[in-house]
Amino acid sequence: MPEQPVDESVVTITPLDRGPNLVKGTIRVVTPSGRVLVTDVMTKLCRCGHSEDKPFCDGSHKRVGFSSVENGPDFHKGE
Numbered sequence: 260m261p262e263q264p265v266d267e268s269v270v271t272i273t274p275l276d277r278g279p280n281l282v283k284g285t286i287r288v289v290t291p292s293g294r295v296l297v298t299d300v301m302t303k304l305c306r307c308g309h310s311e312d313k314p315f316c317d318g319s320h321k322r323v324g325f326s327s328v329e330n331g332p333d334f335h336k337g338e
């Protein structure tokens with residue numbers, strides 16, 4: 260599938276195979292109390308549940324052998 264042009268006003272979340280959610284676009288991650296953790300144009304958010312730096316990915320998905328398969332039974336297309 261060809262890559263689509265990037266619309267900087269749209270935040271795009273891409274679940275990486277066997278890895279985190281790659282978030283592209285201007286985003287702000289805040290705590291429940293509203294403290295800003297990061298403002299950036301790209302970050303990786305943990306989806307394996309094993310990061311010591313949640314909500315961010317710290318690479319622990321590799322250590323625990325996190326598995327995900329795009330288009331597999333656990334992949335939700337949102338269509």
Ligand code: FES
Binds near residue numbers: 304306310
């Ligand atoms: S997805 Fe990377 S540490 Fe969880």
